[in-house]
Every structure is written in structure tokens, then in C-alpha cells.
Amino acid sequence: MASNLTIAILPGDGIGMEITKPCVELIQEALGQVGETPMNENWLEAGAATYTKLGTALPDETIAGCRSADAILLAAMGDPSVRYPDGTEIIPQIELRFILELYAGVRPVRSVPGIKGPLADPRGDQLDFVLIRESTEGLFASVGKGSRDDDQATDTQVITRKGTKQVCDFAFKLARQRKAAGHAGEVTSVDKANVFKSMAFWRDMFDEVAADYPDITKHYGYVDAVAMEMVRRPWIYDVMVTENMYGDILSDLAAGLIGGLGMAPSADIGDDHAVFQPCHGSAPDIAGTGKANPTAMFLSGAMMLDWLAVDKNHEAYGEAARRLRLAVDNAFRDGSLVSTERGGQAGVVEITAAVMGELQALA
Numbered sequence: 001m002a003s004n005l006t007i008a009i010l011p012g013d014g015i016g017m018e019i020t021k022p023c024v025e026l027i028q029e030a031l032g033q034v035g036e037t038p039m040n041e042n043w044l045e046a047g048a049a050t051y052t053k054l055g056t057a058l059p060d061e062t063i064a065g066c067r068s069a070d071a072i073l074l075a076a077m078g079d080p081s082v083r084y085p086d087g088t089e090i091i092p093q094i095e096l097r098f099i100l101e102l103y104a105g106v107r108p109v110r111s112v113p114g115i116k117g118p119l120a121d122p123r124g125d126q127l128d129f130v131l132i133r134e135s136t137e138g139l140f141a142s143v144g145k146g147s148r149d150d151d152q153a154t155d156t157q158v159i160t161r162k163g164t165k166q167v168c169d170f171a172f173k174l175a176r177q178r179k180a181a182g183h184a185g186e187v188t189s190v191d192k193a194n195v196f197k198s199m200a201f202w203r204d205m206f207d208e209v210a211a212d213y214p215d216i217t218k219h220y221g222y223v224d225a226v227a228m229e230m231v232r233r234p235w236i237y238d239v240m241v242t243e244n245m246y247g248d249i250l251s252d253l254a255a256g257l258i259g260g261l262g263m264a265p266s267a268d269i270g271d272d273h274a275v276f277q278p279c280h281g282s283a284p285d286i287a288g289t290g291k292a293n294p295t296a297m298f299l300s301g302a303m304m305l306d307w308l309a310v311d312k313n314h315e316a317y318g319e320a321a322r323r324l325r326l327a328v329d330n331a332f333r334d335g336s337l338v339s340t341e342r343g344g345q346a347g348v349v350e351i352t353a354a355v356m357g358e359l360q361a362l363a
């Protein structure tokens, strides 16, 4: 079927281009297998190298290309050696969340068969929960706005009714979809409602939304206790929803549970646009060495296909996503493919070849 959909592709900095090219090839291969025409590719510039070249990290034409695309695939941006005059790093991927109102940061925490997690309990190798990180406000509302003088510096956390209710609603809807697919049907609010006014307000908003979902069980967790439980028994969670900064920290913890940053995909979703991006950054320390693990990027590509399947009502895209995810699982399943970040030999070339081989075997 000719769907004529367009992806805006932002490879960014560091390992970005290395992991983006094979990801796009896999997406197009998976779509071909299910009888879809290739997606139109709009490759766009953004990031630290773009800032060095053009004096802006996120050119207007890149923003326009993102707005007009059906979905946005972004690898990683930033380079510690390139900074704004105030000393902060280049973070256009975060600016994009504000510009396109991508309020729901979706961080699936799913164990890939064959990749042992760090926990001794075997249930730690079969995780399947989702962390939803509010992505447009919270402590990050202060980005570029905090104050600093010789004696004091402040960053202010902003929690709004609209921002909190829309992200909680997203979490409850997701829990309902997951319940239909056999999951527990539970949402945990991760907050610090016992200490901060802003977080007590967050919890009130969470409760208001929960009242609309009587079929979904609600739970509360204080962020410090949740951090401990995510190590002690992470399998108790189904869907978690939390403030931006807590989500930033907990999503890296969650990545550690499923084999590291190179295995952790993510999406930032709003009402009109969605960006799909691995949880990791541009990894400048290994850029150009071929050592990067592209799996998180591939799984982010599968999330994009899944989202398009629902958003554009194209069922075949869902099948393409299923195949891409299965190809990743099959590539790692017997334990012999070990990425360099886990002490093995496999980098971009080897992991891409293994996943492409498994994908082609599904044709």
C-alpha cells in the first residue's frame, strides 16, 4: 500500500549518524516486507555541530521540517566541548519538546531475551513496564531561566494543572491499552507529595484524572522509595508517571535494568507531533570508533512505526514494528551477540548485520 508518509530524520552529533543510517534502512526493509512503500526521508540538521556551523542549534527549516513530517526520528545531540556563552550545553532535543509540546516522555522498560539484567532474581530478566516522564515543565521549565549570583543560584519547578493532567491522562490511557493486552492495568504516581507543594498539587491532579479510569488501579510512590523498589523488585510496576527531572533520572536507572543505555528506546509524544529517540546521548567518547550499540535506536524506530500505525490508522505499520522488534530479540536471543558496552566485541556493524539478517529471515 502506498502510504506516502514522511519521517523527519535528525541524526545530530557524535554517534548519531552511525546509528541513524542503519535504523532507517531497517525501518524501510520492515515496511517493504509488509507491502508498504518506503517512507519519504527528510534529513535535517540540528545539534552542536550545526551550532558551530550556523550559530543556531535548531535552524528554522529544521523546525519546519519537523512540523510538517508525520513522525520525527532523532538520534542524539550535544557535545561537551561546544557550549553556549553561559556555559550550558547545546540541547535542541529538549527545546524541541517545548516547541512541539511533546508532553509525554515514554520510556518502555522491556527486557530483550538473551540480555541479562543486573539483578540476581530471574524476574529481573523479564521486565515489561513503561515510565512516563512529563517532558515540558517540572524542573526543566527552568532551563535557560534560572538565576545565579555570587552567593546563590535558583531553578524553579513548575507544575501546571494542564501539563500534569494531560500527562496523567496519557499514562492512564496507556495502562488501559496495556491491560487489554494482558498487563496489570495499574498506574503509579511517582512524586514527592509529602514534601513539596508542587508535588502535592501534582498528586491532586493525578487523583482527578484517576477518577476517570475506574478500571485502572492507581498507586502512589515517593520518588526516593521508587528508586529503591526499581532495584529491589522492578517487576511490580506496570505504568509509572512522573515529573520531568525525576523521570530524567529514573529513566537512566530503568535503562540500567535492561542492559544499558544502548538498549533503551524512548519517545516524546504530544497531541500533534512525536519524536522517537534512544535514551542515550551522543556518546562523544566513542563516536567514530564503531563501538556504539545501535539497538536503542532500532527499538525507537519500532516505537515510531507502532505510533504511526495508530495515529495514521495504518495497521501494516504495526506489523512492521512487530517484525523489527522480533528481529532485535532474535539477534540477541542466544546470548552470543554482546555489545561493546557489555564487554563484548559487537558494535554498529555487527549488531546491524545481525538484526538485518534476522529481519530478512522473517520476510
Ligand code: ATP
Binding pocket: 077, 078, 261, 262, 279, 280, 281, 282, 283, 284, 285, 286, 291, 292, 293, 294, 296, 341
Ligand atoms: P545526555 O545528557 O545527552 O543524555 P550523557 O552525557 O548522559 O548524554 P551519553 O552520551 O548518553 O551521556 O553517554 C554516557 C556513556 O554511555 C558514555 O560513556 C557513552 O559512551 C555510553 N553510551 C551511550 N550510548 C551508547 C551506545 N549507544 N552504545 C554504547 N555506549 C553508549
